[in-house]
């Protein structure tokens with residue numbers, strides 16, 4: 221490639237925000253023909269070739285990205301613990317509700333993650349994994365969600381098999397039900413603090429208040445104090461402020477509960493979905509957490525707690541892209557030159573947070589990435605629902621002009637968290653096919669649903 225071509229390629233790569241570690245697009249690139257590439261060591265995937273072969277709508281998962289992110293997360297915590305002379309240990313727990321697909325959970329576990337489940341049904345998947353005899357029986361499982369009789373029996377059954385399964389007590393009824401529980405338990409606090417994120421609600425229904433917890437006195441088997449304040453926290457202060465408050469509470473609870481030795485700070489680490497502004501790095505965040513935990517514990521004269529994080533959006537969101545074909549275009553009425561592009565899938569079904577929480581996505585073309593002729597685009601899904609659209613918060617998405625090209629595919633980035641577990645079938649549309657790209661090969665994890673498959677879900 222000549223110098224000017226290389227310059228041009230760099231220009232386009234930057235324009236589409238690819239090859240940028242700070243935006244989690246380090247492995248993405250552009251081919252000389254303007255097609256989207258993904259690098260995996262010395263392998264590479266041409267996404268345009270893949271979707272031409274397998275069709276759309278399609279999700280493509282990169283387990284190698286998951287593995288790297290888990291490994292990095294654990295190593296970075298351990299490194300700062302060592303460097304800063306922190307006395308507690310670090311445990312990473314992957315929160316299964318963020319994505320329960322096998323091709324997400326297995327790589328996470330393979331890299332040494334423990335798990336956090338939110339229902340008896342999720343815990344039954346853990347049972348399945350253990351029965352396959354391929355898993356370390358030392359894996360630790362935290363159990364959130366309503367502790368029904370069935371759930372508690374399963375917790376006890378797996379605990380009996382040598383696994384460390386720890387119920388997290390969320391209210392007075394659960395506390396009473398678990399007062400004869402034989403193993404360790406955790407307890408969840410609803411911290412009295414406000415932070416910047418979509419989920420910071422005026423009323424929080426999870427856990428005990430701080431005052432209630434202090435009044436409880438001694439709690440049998442208590443080893444973990446847990447809080448989960450939010451997901452996708454927008455700045456580091458939003459993580460560090462609750463941590464300081466929790467350490468104070470931890471110190472108070474230890475007076476009556478000397479077995480309490482672990483602080484579980486839940487989820488919260490965010491992903492730079494928009495790839496526009498500066499977003500905190502995991503490294504700085506982790507350094508801040510270990511520093512804060514150390515200085516606050518020292519100040520209060522308490523033993524450094526072991527630390528748990530359950531950052532799961534952070535680990536899996538960047539490991540999947542969702543690709544659609546553009547079917548048609550229309551003018552947007554009364555909105556300058558903006559165009560509607562129709563996709564062969566649905567925001568309400570496949571990327572439901574677009575509708576539910578006005579999630580913004582990074583979008584780039586899969587082919588014709590090196591064109592200078594761009595349109596200002598809003599997008600509509602294939603369901604006949606007027607909410608099935610994506611308008612990037614009222615601005616626009618730059619994409620190649622549809623009239624200039626024979627066919628056009630677009631990729632939505634960072635779709636690995638929550639979208640699958642919340643997916644639906646409005647208008648009986650088929651869910652996207654799911655492909656796994658690993659070791660230079662493509663495997664089909666989920667075929668595109670046939671009309672019969674979808675009809676069956678509704679009793680036909």
Ligand SMILES: *Cc1c(COP(=O)(O)O)cnc(C)c1O
Pocket residue numbers: 315317318336338364448450451452486487488489530531532533534
């Ligand atoms: C949903 C949830 C998480 C995941 O949080 P993210 O910030 O989205 O990764 C972690 N812990 C608990 C208890 C949760 O309910």
